[in-house]
Amino acid sequence: VTDDQTDSATLGTAGEVAALRRIFPILPPATAATVGPGDDGAVIATPDGRVVISTDLLVHGPDFRLAWSSPFDLGWKGAATNLADIAAMGGRPTALVVAIAAPLDTLISDLEGIARGLRDACAALAPGVGVVGGDLSASDTLTIAVTVFGDLEGRDPVLRSGARPGDVLALAGSVGRAAAGLRLLFAQGIDDSGEPDAGAASDLVARRPAAVEAQLRPSPPIAAGSAAAIGGATAMLDVSDGLLLDAARIAVASGVDLDIDLHALQPDRDWIAGEAPELSEVSAEIVLTDGEDHSLLATFPADVPLPEGFRAIGVAREGSGHVLVGGADPAVRTAGWDSFAGWDGVAG
């Protein structure tokens, strides 16, 4: 056993080549790859003749706290949130590339943990998807940049702009779960001075495992994306920033109003009451305004059956980009997450 292979080996002591030698075997292969990692570029099959692409950053500080997220969680979340973007276009995810910038003292075993999270999220959420390439660089700030690819299988992409008056507004997956977990972490996963604390987070996980898992390892309904496209969805996106804000994106892009029936979100409020009872009183606000479950919000013509996994939560009406709840202006704030306005500058 050389020093590169011990648990104390870091990027700074072992170097890039040794790190990659340990990470590569963990990364999942992609069914679609004809050239995988190791050359100047990867090559993946795009049988449709088009490829869907999305990219997202996970940055230490605004996007995660190391006191709360394990390396495995970071890899899982980096895959899950990106896969949801392909699903939201009506595509079938095929592959990822992952670029990581990490401090010199980062343990290589932690990079292996990230790789395991990527692997397990792909296997659980989108079997056949793999990592076809990446980059590894030094940085003072741990940063994970994921770019994801998908195939449209001959269908039109489902944009945000296609909702029509009379359409049914429908949701696949949950709202409020990841947010409940985040609120618990900020309230209870901290030390006496209010800083994120691994011990407090561990105690919280023991009390509220489902809510914390929903935040740290979300499981968006990836297969529902292509099902929605096949089923005639007229508009779609993934709910990353909160139901009201993301619904407004469809409403504005489509030039309609969307009216949400809060009763249809009762199962989400019930889930919060069961898994995070201390948040029961604010569950209506959470399900309407908080994001990160990466569920799929879509509109369908009223005369088609909703695809499996979707439930009706409202309707589209003639209008000009407004979102209503029960026919009225929502009484809660609608601002979603803006990492520049919302980040307090703390990493943790």
Add this chain to the structure above:
Amino acid sequence: VTDDQTDSATLGTAGEVAALRRIFPILPPATAATVGPGDDGAVIATPDGRVVISTDLLVHGPDFRLAWSSPFDLGWKGAATNLADIAAMGGRPTALVVAIAAPLDTLISDLEGIARGLRDACAALAPGVGVVGGDLSASDTLTIAVTVFGDLEGRDPVLRSGARPGDVLALAGSVGRAAAGLRLLFAQGIDDSGEPDAGAASDLVARRPAAVEAQLRPSPPIAAGSAAAIGGATAMLDVSDGLLLDAARIAVASGVDLDIDLHALQPDRDWIAGEAPELSEVSAEIVLTDGEDHSLLATFPADVPLPEGFRAIGVAREGSGHVLVGGADPAVRTAGWDSFAGWDGVAG
């Protein structure tokens, strides 16, 4: 004029939406895009039925110093180095996605500068390539993550592993120019305490414009990549880490030895003597060991004419992954850039 539009507006004061509103109009559109920025994902045409993908990070500190690189330079380099990876696979670049993580006090006008650099590099090096999507996040460390796409136009990708004994080793583009610029910056673009200094760099640019430009705004021969593939290249990569190191990658992957003729690199040494005369004495070392010109190094069967832009610089022989210079072991170090071993931890 609202505050968002003034030159003093920052990401922290103006926010993500206002920043994107200023950046989007600058970004070049991609000919291949059927869905551009603004939805959950972009869609680009992949007429070949496959897509070539590569991703690279530019991180403040190990990869650039803000005292030396302007925002325009960063955008240019982010595009140029990624485009070279597609060329090195024998592909024609089609599109980029660009994710930027930046400190809260980053001027939006600096993000506009990055966008202009991306735009101008695409226009100069690969017309028709555009930015189809991205992400913008807060971070303590300015980080630019570029992912690039390309089409193979029905050809096989050119891997590193296809060189055969008897092949000609050929180069499109230069070696040593970017490195000469970097050595000048580290020697002369600094203040009295040795720190990167914008004023000293500006004085250096006035004396040595070509060398500094080669480092900060490299111009790899992108079109030579598909020309090489059409012309029968058996192996190829872009010279990012130094000629000896990158040649060794072909030699090892292909199971051959490569013998470089130093006389064939005399034009590169002459260029250094003319544009950076203080480096004349070490020009042989620079052209063999330093990288970042992103020229294309390829092997061709001996009986085919070299494509336009390529010059013979050596031969492939039976062997086991060694690189020779004039038939002998090179007398210079062959270690290329490793951001974990090589970075001094300073940002500047």
